[in-house]
Amino acid sequence: MRLNRRNNVFLVSLILLLAAVKVSGQEKYPDRPITIVAPFPPGGVADLTARPVAAALEKVLKNPVVVVNKTGAAGAVGMSFVANSKPDGYNLLMALSSISIIPEADKLFDRKPAYTMDQLIPIALISADPTIFVVNASRPWKSVKEFVDDAKKRPGEISYSSSGVYGTLHMAMEMLIQGAGIQLKHVPYSGGGPALTALLGGHVDTLASGPAVVIPHIKAGKLRPLASWGAKRVASLPDVATFKELGYDIEFYIWAGLFAPRGTSPAVMKTIREAVKQAVNSVEFKTAMEKIETPIAYLDAPEFQKFWDKDAKMLADAIKRIGKIEIPEAK
Amino acid sequence: MADTLHNLYIGFSVALAPQVLLYAFVGCVVGTLVGVLPGIGPLAGISLLLPASFGLDATSAIVLLAGIYYGAMYGGSTTSILMRIPGEAASVMTCIDGYEMTRRGRAGPALAIAAIGSYIAGTVSVVGLMLLAPPLASFALRFGPPEYFALLLLGLLVLAYMSGGSMLKSLAMAALGLLLGMIGIDPMTGFFRFSYGLVELGDGIGVVPVAVGLFGLSEILLTAGQPTAPEVKKPKLKDLLPSRQEWRDSLWPIGRGTVLGFLIGIIPGSAHIISSFVSYAVERRLAKDPERFGHGAIEGVAGPESANNSATSGAFVPMLALGIPSGPIPAVMIAAMMVHGISPGPLLITQQPELFWGFIASMYVGNVVLLILNLPLVGIFVNVLRVPYPLLYPAILLFCVLGVYAVNGSAVDIGIMAAMGALGYLLRKFDFETAPVVLGLILAPMIEMSLRQSLAMSSGNYAIFVNRPIASVMLLIGLALLLLSLMPFLMKSIDWRHRLGINTANEGEKL
Numbered sequence: 001m002r003l004n005r006r007n008n009v010f011l012v013s014l015i016l017l018l019a020a021v022k023v024s025g026q027e028k029y030p031d032r033p034i035t036i037v038a039p040f041p042p043g044g045v046a047d048l049t050a051r052p053v054a055a056a057l058e059k060v061l062k063n064p065v066v067v068v069n070k071t072g073a074a075g076a077v078g079m080s081f082v083a084n085s086k087p088d089g090y091n092l093l094m095a096l097s098s099i100s101i102i103p104e105a106d107k108l109f110d111r112k113p114a115y116t117m118d119q120l121i122p123i124a125l126i127s128a129d130p131t132i133f134v135v136n137a138s139r140p141w142k143s144v145k146e147f148v149d150d151a152k153k154r155p156g157e158i159s160y161s162s163s164g165v166y167g168t169l170h171m172a173m174e175m176l177i178q179g180a181g182i183q184l185k186h187v188p189y190s191g192g193g194p195a196l197t198a199l200l201g202g203h204v205d206t207l208a209s210g211p212a213v214v215i216p217h218i219k220a221g222k223l224r225p226l227a228s229w230g231a232k233r234v235a236s237l238p239d240v241a242t243f244k245e246l247g248y249d250i251e252f253y254i255w256a257g258l259f260a261p262r263g264t265s266p267a268v269m270k271t272i273r274e275a276v277k278q279a280v281n282s283v284e285f286k287t288a289m290e291k292i293e294t295p296i297a298y299l300d301a302p303e304f305q306k307f308w309d310k311d312a313k314m315l316a317d318a319i320k321r322i323g324k325i326e327i328p329e330a331k
Numbered sequence: 332m333a334d335t336l337h338n339l340y341i342g343f344s345v346a347l348a349p350q351v352l353l354y355a356f357v358g359c360v361v362g363t364l365v366g367v368l369p370g371i372g373p374l375a376g377i378s379l380l381l382p383a384s385f386g387l388d389a390t391s392a393i394v395l396l397a398g399i400y401y402g403a404m405y406g407g408s409t410t411s412i413l414m415r416i417p418g419e420a421a422s423v424m425t426c427i428d429g430y431e432m433t434r435r436g437r438a439g440p441a442l443a444i445a446a447i448g449s450y451i452a453g454t455v456s457v458v459g460l461m462l463l464a465p466p467l468a469s470f471a472l473r474f475g476p477p478e479y480f481a482l483l484l485l486g487l488l489v490l491a492y493m494s495g496g497s498m499l500k501s502l503a504m505a506a507l508g509l510l511l512g513m514i515g516i517d518p519m520t521g522f523f524r525f526s527y528g529l530v531e532l533g534d535g536i537g538v539v540p541v542a543v544g545l546f547g548l549s550e551i552l553l554t555a556g557q558p559t560a561p562e563v564k565k566p567k568l569k570d571l572l573p574s575r576q577e578w579r580d581s582l583w584p585i586g587r588g589t590v591l592g593f594l595i596g597i598i599p600g601s602a603h604i605i606s607s608f609v610s611y612a613v614e615r616r617l618a619k620d621p622e623r624f625g626h627g628a629i630e631g632v633a634g635p636e637s638a639n640n641s642a643t644s645g646a647f648v649p650m651l652a653l654g655i656p657s658g659p660i661p662a663v664m665i666a667a668m669m670v671h672g673i674s675p676g677p678l679l680i681t682q683q684p685e686l687f688w689g690f691i692a693s694m695y696v697g698n699v700v701l702l703i704l705n706l707p708l709v710g711i712f713v714n715v716l717r718v719p720y721p722l723l724y725p726a727i728l729l730f731c732v733l734g735v736y737a738v739n740g741s742a743v744d745i746g747i748m749a750a751m752g753a754l755g756y757l758l759r760k761f762d763f764e765t766a767p768v769v770l771g772l773i774l775a776p777m778i779e780m781s782l783r784q785s786l787a788m789s790s791g792n793y794a795i796f797v798n799r800p801i802a803s804v805m806l807l808i809g810l811a812l813l814l815l816s817l818m819p820f821l822m823k824s825i826d827w828r829h830r831l832g833i834n835t836a837n838e839g840e841k842l
Contacts, residue, residue, distance in 0.1 A: 042378040042663045048670065051382055069378060070740055073516060073523075073533025077741075080530055105521055114530045159788060165521045187476070187787045188519055190780065193656035197599050200655060203475035203788065212669065216654055216676025291672040324520070 029089055029268045033064035036092045036258070039078025041071045044192070045210060045294075049127055049256040050094040052288035056279035061271075067094075074164055076102050076114040083115035087263035089272060093120065097255050098168050100312035104319045105166045120259040122308055123269070124276045125299035127289065128253040129210040130230025131172045132240065134223045136202050144227045144246050147206075148180045155183035161195040161204040162188050166319065169195060172208035172229055172252040174318050179248040199223065210254050211236065212293040229253070236293060255297070255311070257304060273301055335462065342688030346696050351391050355693045358395040359700050362402020369410055369727070370543050370734025370748075372419035373403035377663050389671035390686055394693040396664050401453055401643045401694070405701045408445040408636050409712055413438060414727060416547030420538045420604050421639040423769050424611040426546050428624060428631030435627050438713050439571030444581050444629055445636040446705040452589040452637035453698040456644035459593055460651070461691045464680065468652035471597045476784035477796050479600060481805035483778045486605045488809050488816075489612040490767055500763050508771020511536050518780050519787070531743040538604070538773055540735050540748040545765045547731050548752025551724050553759060571710055573629070581633035584614050588637030595638075596645020599657035600777070603642035607635035608770050644694065651687060653677050 036054050040046040047069060054065040070078035075098050082093035099117070106113035133144070141147040151158050162170040165188050177184055187204050189195040192213065199207040200222055207214075211234055217223045218237070225240045229252035233242055243250050258276060260269065279285055280298045289296050299307055345351060358380075365376035376399045384392035407418030412429030425445065432441040459467075474482070490505050514525040515535030526532040573581070591613065592606040614634040615624045624631050649657040654675035656662035665675045673683060680687045715723070735748050755765050789795035797803050 041659055042374075042381055042666065044662075044666075048666055051385065051670075055382075055385075067382070068740065071534070072739070072741075073530050076533060077530050109522060111523065112528065156790070165519060185787065185790065187784050189784070190518060193662050194599070197472070197649075197655045197657070198475065200653065201472035201475055216674035216678070219674075220677040222677060288670070292669050293674075 029271055030061060030063045032090055033066050034061075034090050034092065036065060036067050036094050037078045037082050038067055038069050038094050039071065039075035040069070040096070042069050045129070045212075045254060046075075046094050046096050046256060048292050049289075049294060052285050053094065053126060053258070053276070053279060055288070056282045056285040057275055059282065059284075060275045060278045073114070074098065074102065074167060079120075080114040082259065082261060083119035085261055087261040087265075089260065089264050089268035091261065092123065092272070093259040094126075094256060095259055096168060097253065097311060097315070099259070100308070100315045101166050101168070101171065101319065104316045108319060108324060117312060119262050121262050121264065121269070122301050122304040123258040123260055123272055124280070124301060125255060125257040125297060125304040125307060126280065127294045128255040128297035129212070129294055130228045130232075130234055130242075131169070131208045131252050131254055132211050132214060132228045132234065132237070133176070133206065133208055133226045133243075134199065134214050134218065135206045135226060136199055136204075137222050137224050138202060139205055139224075141226065142224070144241075144243070147226060148182055151180070151182035151184060156185055158206065159185040159187050159204040160206045160208070161198045162186065162208070163192040163195050164188055164190055166322070168254050169208045171315055171318050173206075174322055175229075175250040175252055176208070176243070176248070178318070178321060179243070179250045208252075215293060235295065253297075253311075257308070269301070338684060338688045339461075339692065341684060342690075342692035345390060345685050345689030346394070346692035351394055351689065351693060352696065354387065354391040354395040355398050355697045356700055358398020359402040359697050359704065362399040363406035363701065363704060365399060366403035366406025366418045366422075367409045368734045369416045369418055369547055369731045370539055371737045372539060373400045374659055374663070375738050376403060377660060381663060381667060384667055385670055389668065389673050390689045392667050392671060393664060393686065393690055394697075396667055397647070397690065397694065398697050400660055401640060401697065402701055404636075404640045404643055405446060405449050405705050407639070408449070408632070409442065410547075412441045412445060412632065413712060413716060414547070415550040416727065416731065417542045420542050420769070420773070421607050421642075422635075423542050423546060423766060424607045424635040425632055427611075427766060428626075428628050430550075431625065431627035432629070432632065433716070437627065438716065439709055440573035440577050440629070441632050442709040442712060443571065443706065444573050444577065444633050446702060446709065448581065448585040448588065448633045448637040449640040450698050450702040451585050452592060452641040453644065453701075454695060455589050456593045456596075456641035457691060457694045457698070459641075460644045460648055460694075464648050464652040467597050468649045471599060471649050471657075472653065472655075473801060474598050475799075476781040476788060477799050477802040478805065479598070480778060480781035480785055481796065481802040481809065482598065483774055483781060485805055485809045485812070486609060486770070487774055487778065488812050489609050490770060493608065493612045493615065493764075493766060493770070501767050504758070504763055504765065505767040505771045508768035509775040510771075511541070511768070512772045512775025513779070515776065518776075519783050529743060531739075531741050535776055536747055536772065537739065537744055538769065539738050540744040541751050541772055542769050543731050543735055544748035544751030545755040545758075545768060547727070548748060549755025549759055549765070551728055552752060552756040554720060554724065556756075571713065577629045580629050584610075584630040584634035585637045587613060587617075588634040589641045592638030592641035593645040596642030597648045597657075599649050599655060603639070603646050603658065604773055605770070606638040606642040608766075610634040610638035650675065651679060651690070654679060
């Protein structure tokens with residue numbers, strides 16, 4: 001057959017047709033690299049948790065799993081990206097508890113939400129850091145009782161930093177404020193790192209923080225932990241009581257979980273869930289999480305859904321209580 | 332002293348081990364590439380290689396990532412000087428005088444001085460890091476929101492010295508930059524400001540798309556818009572080395588840039604980007620003939636380039652001495668350390684001497700490697716200019732788009748870059764300076780945040796700025812600088828009266 005123009009066109013069309021048929025045919029999931037979107041900058045909790053998960057999943061699925069950071073708007077950019085993407089199982093989300101906060105905050109401000117929680121379905125809960133209440137070591141309070149008493153004596157004077165307005169650390173402190181009936185001064189920073197730096201420098205008095213970043217400073221004597229927001233005591237801080245033990249009915253975790261867009265087929269979901277279950281139980285994953293001092297708290301999808309709903313309701317209540325932050329008049 | 336030398340000995344024995352040396356080299360090469368490519372900056376480079384570093388041992392991993400960071404500061408000057416396209420935000424100031432030098436055929440000396448200044452600054456600042464890390468870090472911790480506000484206000488006042496030409500035009504551009512910096516989520520209340528429904532604008536307009544667009548794209552558009560094609564320069568070998576005069580002129584700027592950059596870098600926060608801006612302004616102020624700036628003054632290359640290199644060492648001070656993430660890049664490195672089971676904190680230096688001293692030693696080695704890499708490359712890079720413009724500039728445009736997209740994976744950034752490119756073209760046609768826009772854009776959100784944090788801390792009482800010693804000292808310096816810059820106007824009016832007085836006296840005599 002001569003390679004003239006007409007034959008060329010025919011051959012090319014044939015090849016394209018075959019390719020199209022191949023693509024639209026039934027393929028086994030997964031056959032392309034899977035992306036886990038971490039909606040926070042590298043080095044943060046979402047990122048640090050996502051990477052061991054990706055590495056372990058890769059081994060289980062024998063398929064590349066890549067972590068991509070899509071940052072912005074306290075996580076909203078990455079979260080809405082996955083929520084609005086095609087539910088084919090190739091775009092997953094590693095989100096923190098702030099996933100429940102952002103849509104509520106959007107409602108508060110009467111703006112079109114970047115995404116709604118219905119757009120995402122849970123795959124599994126990976127970790128749940130109990131938040132720790134730390135104070136600068138130079139401050140006098142040695143127990144929660146001393147702190148609360150002092151706060152009641154001078155309302156609005158003791159300060160705390162946070163990773164941002166309506167962020168996870170802010171929410172945790174709000175629960176303490178509500179539960180203990182005290183008033184504190186909030187100084188927001190942009191991120192957990194700056195918030196911790198401010199506490200270390202003595203520019204604020206207290207902070208609610210995930211354990212991993214504060215434990216070295218506690219050991220060095222620069223920070224003092226007073227209590228934790230978990231249901232059980234933190235393993236590496238056995239002398240630190242939980243708020244529940246001290247009589248406050250508050251619990252807060254900075255948890256990290258895997259999500260997929262709603263509409264992902266049940267078959268694909270089953271594959272992912274099984275793979276995650278295996279990945280979380282692997283030795284490498286356990287060692288990796290130990291190194292970053294993050295306890296594994298694995299929950300499969302149905303239990304995770306219940307956990308998520310309960311957590312989301314708690315956070316929604318807290319946000320409604322906080323309401324819109326009014327800008328105080330300068331004296 | 333003996334202690335330090337002994338520790339250095341340990342450090343070098345770690346750093347010169349073949350594996351660590353290899354990773355330092357890889358880091359430096361990747362860093363240089365990342366710096367040369369417009370848009371993509373050290374943070375993106377480090378994030379890309381972070382997973383690869385998990386499989387290495389701790390020292391190699393840190394050395395690799397750090398190499399990318401300071402390597403990018405070497406590479407960033409290349410495109411800035413050759414094509415007026417900033418390799419990353421910190422290289423914006425080098426574009427101004429560096430490119431002018433290229434136009435005068437002095438591209439080689441500019442690149443050489445940039446490399447050498449970066450080397451001196453890098454090495455000297457590592458000495459500072461090594462000897463002074465703990466006390467400097469404690470000092471840096473005392474920088475709270477009021478001090479930060481005062482420092483940033485100083486940075487804004489420095490604008491007055493940054494550009495020649497009409498002061499009014501520079502201030503207008505700075506105002507534009509400040510306004511652009513207001514876009515984003517209000518840090519204290521959570522409102523989305525000026526985002527027009529685009530979630531991606533929640534963090535504001537990124538510095539990288541603006542810098543690349545305003546400087547790089549506008550340059551491409553301007554060159555394309557010239558009626559005749561500019562002739563391609565063919566540099567000769569002897570033109571590649573700086574002249575004795577240029578050497579002499581660069582020494583003090585390099586020294587000043589080193590100190591300035593290091594001090595600004597220690598302060599936690601992203602202030603190290605402004606180190607090159609401040610250095611440029613200082614050099615301009617201290618020069619005997621400041622009109623040369625903007626037309627190819629070597630000091631305008633030597634100072635900023637040294638400053639941004641020593642700022643990277645400065646950024647490591649709080650990270651290593653206290654374990655606090657003093658910016659996004661140290662935060663990633665802390666994460667890398669944590670993944671290897673090393674908890675950064677105040678005890679790091681004493682508990683992990685091999686890591687700390689190995690790191691210090693590898694920075695010495697890395698700077699030497701980069702100098703050796705970059706100097707001969709000067710000849711190669713300069714020859715890039717021989718490529719005819721119709722081929723060169725579309726390729727550069729492609730790299731700009733790729734680089735800017737690679738930072739966030741966001742198409743909105745490309746749109747911003749394009750819009751800024753068009754704006755930059757118009758601004759330069761009308762003879763406006765574009766550097767103040769970038770500075771305003773960087774400073775606005777930080778100034779606003781620290782002002783409101785300070786007021787939150789003091790419950791609305793403005794006296795907080797006066798009550799804290801560091802903040803009040805810096806505000807006084809700022810006031811002094813402001814008055815100094817107004818002096819020419821005051822002098823002119825006095826001068827006018829004097830002249831009139833003399834004339835009147837003369838006329839009186841004549842009469």
